[in-house]
Amino acid sequence: MTEHLTVVDHPLVQHKLTIMRQRDTSTASFRQLLREISQLLAYEITRELPMTRRTIETPLMEMEAPVLAGKKLALISILRAGNGLLDGVLELIPSARVGFIGLYRDKTTLQPVQYYFKVPDSLEDRLVIAVDPMLATGNSSAAAVDLLKQAGATNIRFLCLLAAPEGVARMREAHPDVPIVTAALDARLNEKGYIVPGLGDAGDRMFGTK
Template sequence: MTEMPATLRIVEHPLVQHKLTLMREKDTSTAVFRQLLREISQLLAYEITADLPMTTKRIETPIQQMDAPVLAGKKLALISILRAGNGLLDGVLELVPSARVGFVGLYRDEETLEPVEYYFKVPEGLADRMTIAVDPMLATGNSSVAAIDMLKKAGATNVRFLCLLAAPEGVRRMAEAHPDVPVVTAALDERLNEKGYIVPGLGDAGDRMFGTK
């Protein structure tokens, strides 16, 4: 495999890798798949938010007063790329419940593999927020690039992309289109097949999460 862009970060934590293996198995039930996705999303969110800006505030413990660390700046913006992004979104929100939430509706034309927009609703003030776009699969990269195009057009300047699985083709496409956007994922798989699915992958994340196939 050729060298991947520096913007890519693979989270190799043992719990992340173990849960991902369980998700890949074709016999894993919808309920278990959904639960694992929520759990793994929290672990990935922990990594992607590791350098959030901090400040201090004066508090009083039961013992004495102190200057204690707290998050600085405006609240995070979490953007779910519909529909499968909602599975990651739920887990991240449990970790960061105060985050603002937006949605980008895109579906992939099965003939051209190009994204088609059908919905866009995001929080105000994206220019002043760290914005994390979430979608389980970074496959061709077309939908992800289109979503981040839309977010930047809406004012976002500090954007990150969180996914469960990535293909080399998608990582390169994202790096070419948005070299300023870090990509955090649990695994970099081998390739895309002729239908644009990640190999070995785990199938269609949305279908497996919602039980639609």
């Protein structure tokens, strides 16, 4: 992928996102829609995976057929909301290795605070896809990518449901080599650092918490 930001404007993505934005969408529906939309976004972010060929036997004959090349890719969930995207992507790529980065946003400074980090080995040999539904200030996302690079990752992509211009700019400044794939680029952040018009707190809506 070459573009820093890709907005997936597929009709199914946009329709499902509209339902997720509505305040009266239930927790169960929100969770299911997030799983569905994550698979459609994953289709886009994995479009240029490296391929090789191997010999297989069909019921009729032997042939050279395309298969994925290299080490299995790594999916990294930025906790806790990232798990909603992770589940859907894993259904599409069940052989992927999985890691977790625990970050929470300090409500006063809006800066990320790390509390957990466990990722697969050999990140330098894998495509690494970091997932988090909301790219808001971009501080947590940039910090997560910092940690992944420190762990050896060199080929990183970032998958989110919604992005704010401020978060995209922060990521472009900190990590211009990390492409972002999202379903929508919203207008702005409000004074509390939430994406507007957005859909509220993705984690709370996914898990039914406040």
